[in-house]
Amino acid sequence: MTVATAFKDAPATAPQSGARLLVSTLERLGVEVVFGYPGGAIMPVYDALTGSSLKHILVRHEQGAAFAADAWARATGKVGVCMATSGPGATNLITGIANAMMDSVPMVCITGNVSTAVMGTDAFQEIDILGVTLPIVKHSWIVRNPADVPAVIEEAFHVARSGRPGPVLVDLPKDVQVGMTADPYGFSIPNTTAELDWAAIAEAEALIRQAARPLLYVGGGVKIAGATEALRDLAGRTGIPVVSTLNALGSVRTDAHGYLGMLGMHGTRAANEAVQESDLLIVLGARFDDRATGKLNEFAPFARVVHFDVDPAEVGKLRATHVPVIGDLKAGIEALNPGPLAIQPWAERCTRNAATNAYRYDAPGEGVYAPALLNELSLQAGDSFVAACDVGQHQMWVAQHCAFTRPEAHLTSGGLGAMGYGLPAGMGAKLARPDAHVVTVSGDGSFMMNIQELATLRRYGIALKIVLLDNSSLGLVRQWQELFFEQNYSEVDLSDNPDFVVVAQAFGIEAFRVDARDQVSDGIARLLDARGPCLMHVLIDPKENVWPLVPPGKNNAEMMHGDSRFEGDM
Template identity: 65%
Template sequence: MATKPRTGAHVLVDAIAAQGTELVFGYPGGAIMPVYDALPGSALRHILCRHEQACAFAAAGYGRMTGKPGVCLATSGPGATNLVTGIADAFMDSVPMVAITGQVAQPIMGTDAFQEIDTFGITMPIVKHSYIVRAVSDIPSVVAEAFQIAGTGRPGPVLIDLPKDVQQAMCDMPPTVLDAPAPLPLDEEGLRRAEAAVSVAERPLFYLGGGITRAGATEAVRRMVERSGIPAVCTLHGNGVLPTGHEQLLGMVGMHGAQAANHAVQQCDLLINIGGRFDDRATGRLDGFAPHASVVHFDCDRSEVSKLRHADVSVGGSLKHAVKSFRPEAQAIAPWLGEVYEKRRATPHRYDAPGEGVYAPALLKELSEKAGKRFVAVPDVGQHQMWTAQHCEFSRPEAHLTSGGLGSMGFSLPTAIGAQLAEPDAVVVSISGDGGIMMNIQELATLRRYGIPLKVVVIDNARLGMVRQWQELFFDGNFSEVDLSDNPDFARVAEAFGIEALTVSQRSEVTPGIERLLAAEGPILMHVVIDPAENVWPLVPPGHANHQMMEG
């Protein structure tokens, strides 16, 4: 049955709502204006961020938190190009997202019209799929396909570029809702070979990656790991798959990983990779990574298998279904368990830093403990990002939302906004450095406008800390362009935005500061002043294998 003719913009808004979406993040402009004309009175709640990059990060924060595609809107030209970093970040971390950009009308496309840019071409390498909608009648099917592609298989961003004349044209097409695709068939042969490999291994080890979360397989993996008795390490994005403190978890692997985790990877004879991609920050020097191990690799994306490290056994298909069917039975591994658990016991993190100043790892540990199981950390990029990964307690993988593949400064604040709106009852904490917070600090206005009860922690060492650390260690102390000592007073900046704020600069102020932060009913910023010379330890130097760790 046909519906009453409406503009393409109204058809688009209804099509988005039909996919189950209630929230979109955007910023208006000329070429997307018909869509903004259609938003009032619709089923969609629109969040006006103060920069298009923040719209994309916020949409990805929603997608990271829910597993459903987050939606961002922007106009043509600079609006679209400002989305690019957030789209690329989602692509690198396999985050479901639908980005919708206005485009100049078709009759003037290709004429260098005002605010015309080839959004389709610019974003092609950083999206899972993309569309230019040429006919208004195509909008319902394109939107339905975009959401399905973004959220199934290996998730990722999808772009819809929508010319203005298509938004203004009339259409009587109803929304389209597609059935969920059938799951990929179970790789029975791969599973049996993987089980056989475990049965003869003397030093097996699970390597838990971010693909577990994207597949909704966390609980299945937890049950399987616990049933097997085999120890595990995690990647940066695998943090929380096993909760912090789990008896089988040796810690995070890689450049700033735990010594026990890196030791286990280097000594194991079977590495069972579930949803990880063997990226360089996790492996260190690739030809020295897990030198004694055969590899079993579970992944829904066949292109990742043997891309960097040869897989002796691969298990494709749906990760969740494969893990549910996997029955690893390790044999005599008691000596191996004794070795790796003793290494963990002998190399704990220390929090007894000298002096009266704030020790950031201890502050972050206490913050996560006091926040409890509702804690969600959204770090920016830099030293504080690694301290968060190393020292916070995560009850689930969604409790740790981090920019892993792209490493985008400016990520934290807008991503945390998306996460908080996706899960209002969570204790979401944006953890930024003094460098990263300045890249999207305008989003404090978004917090104020919508009363979003986000906790913002700015760890201020008056430096670009990670760059400074590398210059100290690997560039003979030639500190080039890392001095941020002319930072503003971040607490006063927050107050200027109408947000409650406090400053913590002494160790004695940490506990009361955290208590005030967590007790706040609305948005609040805690400015934390730390020693500019503080470094992140341990560290695998570039070009070295993971067992060659600097301990500081």
């Protein structure tokens, strides 16, 4: 990317501190909400926040600030903003920054630091946060002159949201925050629009016309590019079946004709078998993640690849590409017009397979069946449903069984798989979309990692709904120990969990328990109808597993089901 040259605003303004310039620049850029936690090295910025138009949300741990800003960005399509002080405040942001980097989420992280005069002396709460975060940001800055603050912040927002989005970091030494300047600099936004590669588009169209078994393989880049409608139009015009990665759920409605579901380790049988039989993969903003491909050298063994992506580093990185189409994903999908295709037998076979292998919710027993509960939850919530999901078995059940009508309705830590994401993410999403049915779905392991944010919900009256699936264990780890470690259940027992209903009530949050199947419908209705934040504590069978499952070292057609048999015949 070409970095534009900063220019001086004219005429000179009255002297302002670097902290005041930071706040006024954020206001001018349209920032509405900032998530953060104050401390000594960023105190001048917090002093400048007073009286501004920015709504600051005081989280109870800096990791919560990063996750909440991440979810705000995913829910709105805007840049999320979080801030923290130096030292432990800055390092507590790191997991959230890495999460945003892995899932290409635009986020500006602002940290305070010790004054430049004492940098490098191991001053109190000094940390080289630039050095620590170099591998997990798109770009980073340390500001050494108060006059540079506007230009750096403007450039930071540009870098965060342009091309393949991601997190950036701006480090503000304390003397820069308090330093005065009457002549601040601004930033000239460079023109980074790339022309479409029409020759590549024509090659892609030719391959699609030749294919007998084409498949649209949709990744999270479609949502990021704002290309959801373009994708749906392409699928409707061509009749090409569609499979989705975890981060692309909702890009095609889950009830759409021709949609086969999520592919990969816990994907649907219809999706995985279609990939393995396909003779052409049309990859749209996906990166061939290992959880999606299974055994890579046996993934889609008969398929040629057309790969659309804004990031050239992803094209050909893991799978040879026959036609790369580099550039704006939305423009590329809109330009793709292969004409009428003779693929009806293939499309009908895929649709029949999806219907034959559709999930069932009539599991025996009187206990709560988590997949059925989550399916009903999404249907009761309707088109306004937004799931902010933690990591574990419940994450996979949400992906498999919830109905999604748009990609912004599914928020989860995809690439990093960070436990503790769900509660602060739900908080950020609900602030971004106050009229939606935003529901955090968590497990008892994940929930304990950022449980302190219940206090943030209470303080600001954030009407987040929480479904806490409690199996008194680290369920996904336990499942793998059962299947692949000879049932050696090492350090997965969480049977000494607190009473989560009592804990939530102690935070001032409405809470109740569901432990039988006949309580589920009424429990969901009570949860969704609650006026403020509410937690539904759901007890489920500790032995329940997520099915199907592609075991490690196997290809996506070799799926294990509930009877623990490999079913690899095609």
